[in-house]
Amino acid sequence: MEIRRATTVDELLGAQHLYDGPARPEWAARFLAAPGHLMLIARVDGVAAGMVSGVEMLHPDKGAEMCLYELSVDEPYRRRGIGRALTRALAAVARERGCYGMWVGVDTDNDPALATYRSAGAGDDGEFAMLTWGFGDEAG
Secondary structure, eight states, X not given: OEEEEOOSHHHHHHTGGXXXXXXXXXXXXXXXXXXXXXXXXXXXTTEEEEEEEEEEEEETTTEEEEEEEEEEXXXXXXXXXXXXXXXXXXXXXXXXXXXSOEEOOOOTTOHHHHHHHHHTTOOOOOOOOOOOOOOOSOOO
């Protein structure tokens, strides 16, 4: 397995089978251009088997922290440690960038995700409520 940061639109589009829906070239380009946004892709025998995306966030009184935005491993590659390796790789990038920590929001009944994050060294920080605002079908 090889884990590398995606740096081109083609790399992001080539991993879209790992996303919740199809990627758009203009959104992929915007993602790459946005400071603090990154995606790491795990390849097994040249195939994109998993990905993790992160967003570095800054605050005047806290400094920088990394949000693990999304983790996905393609079905045939699950339960091989790829999710854990991707999570650890993102944590390593966060440390290199001087982040004081990393966090992820996960549903409390998502046992596979909880197991993956815990196996990668995450600790529970208690339950929380996530509230959202919807702005229509088109984001951007």
